[in-house]
Amino acid sequence: MTAAAGDGTVAKALEVLDLVAGFGHPVRFSDLLDHSPYPKATLYRLLQTLVAQRMLSFDPDRSTYTLGLRLVRLAHAAWDQSALAPIARPHLDVLSAEVGETVHLAQMDHAQVLYVDKRNARDPIPMYSQAGKVGPAYCTGVGKAMLAYLPERDLPGILSQQSWHPFTPKTVTSTAAMMQELATIRARGFAFDDEEHEPGIICVAVPILSTGGAVLGALSVTSTTARTTLDNLAQLAPRITQIARTIGQETTNWRFPEETAHPNRKRA
Amino acid sequence: MTAAAGDGTVAKALEVLDLVAGFGHPVRFSDLLDHSPYPKATLYRLLQTLVAQRMLSFDPDRSTYTLGLRLVRLAHAAWDQSALAPIARPHLDVLSAEVGETVHLAQMDHAQVLYVDKRNARDPIPMYSQAGKVGPAYCTGVGKAMLAYLPERDLPGILSQQSWHPFTPKTVTSTAAMMQELATIRARGFAFDDEEHEPGIICVAVPILSTGGAVLGALSVTSTTARTTLDNLAQLAPRITQIARTIGQETTNWRFPEETAHPNRKRA
DNA sequence: AAAACAAGTTTCAAATAATGGAACCTGCAA
DNA sequence: TTGCAGGTTCCATTATTTGAAACTTGTTTT
Missing domain, CATH: 3.30.450.40 (GAF domain)
Structure with missing residues (x-):
């Protein structure tokens, strides 16, 4: 409803970002799974992509996801622009x-x-x-x-x-x-x-x-x-x-x- | 080299975001085209998607692209988190x-x-x-x-x-x-x-x-x-x-x- | 005014990547 | 040992992405 659907992978990835942002603290995979409309494997791959792109960062010790530093960088630019x-x-x-x-x-x-x-x-x-x-x-x-x-x-x-x-x-x-x-x-x-x-x-x-x-x-x-x-x-x-x-x-x-x-x- | 390749649509979309951010000011389609590895139609569709997702905003008067407000929002969350x-x-x-x-x-x-x-x-x-x-x-x-x-x-x-x-x-x-x-x-x-x-x-x-x-x-x-x-x-x-x-x-x-x-x- | 041009938009069949159900790991607890 | 929850990987199916080329639209040049 918010966005996505058969819309595009990008939309889905961004929705996942929003989801992580919404929690306001590091989250585990299963937390996200409970709150996302995507099946396990799909969500998993989306997360992997986002981490690889440093839009999310993954803490292996806690196995939690957080918003990544690339986002901060982009934001700086967004603000200036x-x-x-x-x-x-x-x-x-x-x-x-x-x-x-x-x-x-x-x-x-x-x-x-x-x-x-x-x-x-x-x-x-x-x-x-x-x-x-x-x-x-x-x-x-x-x-x-x-x-x-x-x-x-x-x-x-x-x-x-x-x-x-x-x-x-x-x-x-x-x-x-x-x-x-x-x-x-x-x-x-x-x-x-x-x-x-x-x-x-x-x-x-x-x-x-x-x-x-x-x-x-x-x-x-x-x-x-x-x-x-x-x-x-x-x-x-x-x-x-x-x-x-x-x-x-x-x-x-x-x-x-x-x-x-x-x-x-x-x-x- | 930076990222992308046959990597995923998400990676490409993010690369486009970086590209826009890199200019530091509103840019026209053709400016982006000159600096992106993607063919016209592909870049065009990526931009459309990003605008639809409000990661970019498009100024119809000037026909230029700028980083969008959704990005600002996500970034604030990133910093807080x-x-x-x-x-x-x-x-x-x-x-x-x-x-x-x-x-x-x-x-x-x-x-x-x-x-x-x-x-x-x-x-x-x-x-x-x-x-x-x-x-x-x-x-x-x-x-x-x-x-x-x-x-x-x-x-x-x-x-x-x-x-x-x-x-x-x-x-x-x-x-x-x-x-x-x-x-x-x-x-x-x-x-x-x-x-x-x-x-x-x-x-x-x-x-x-x-x-x-x-x-x-x-x-x-x-x-x-x-x-x-x-x-x-x-x-x-x-x-x-x-x-x-x-x-x-x-x-x-x-x-x-x-x-x-x-x-x-x-x-x- | 017509022709040429530049910039942006749309099309469509082929190629590619995303999908998700199910199987599979891997601790950990009973 | 067995059971189980949280993660991870497979792979045939499906749907999306791709990009050359054709097409618009608006703007110069002749």
């Missing part, structure tokens, strides 16, 4: 210093929100430990901010993939209600998360748009009801929006450096 | 604060050194931008520190894979000389890099060992000949060793939490 995250980093530092609250940078992945960077309030937790996590789009500030500015034709598909699980009494739980909410967000220019995901957690979020208007990601400042109110957070919106606009512009320039002319490209 | 890096992190912070110089955490990957975390001297560059790089084992402090404590039976294989390129006049450039050097390192307990990789760059490095003596990684403090000397750096060795031992112990405990007894494990 993604236009948004490296460009946004210094701006996150600035924003974090100014507001002193938790700051999130997120992008859409599939129909979910992927946190790609983060600054913590007091003593900042290094991003790696936090980023990389995915969250629901329909009940987070960053998620709603992005949804609100997505092309209309993409929305139905994405909304239909939301779980609409009512995490709290304030969670928006239907496509219809969400369409309403998104209109409000567009009118307002930024999104709130009013304890829709976790009780006591509130945030303001703004979309990061390319100069062409495409959604690149979202930026948010998060706090708790114990410390502040939505109204107070709303005060920050102009500043956050300003920073998001800068990030959007810089990213657009990075992605389309030769806006003025397009001379013949030559190959390597 | 690797026993060494998350455990070492706070210790790196401590060491960095104490010595005020560049600190590296590395692991062996294949026969090379993979930097998995880093602290910079003045204003620390966040790790993601630096870590993930690989370097040669035979001419870096961390590399030699790890080589010195590897099981003897693994050494020949690994040494035979070194390029022995003489980066500087001081670079060790033969297996024989290296065996000598490794003996010295074992006797001394830590390794130097005496401008063997880059002129003017020197460092002290110690291995991080499990309580069983297995090489988990290495920890180093790097500086320049303009700022200090090897003798001065050597003064730091006891402290670095102490920290490395702590990291080694904590990591060992994390990996083998039930050292005392091993009751019947049950499955999920």
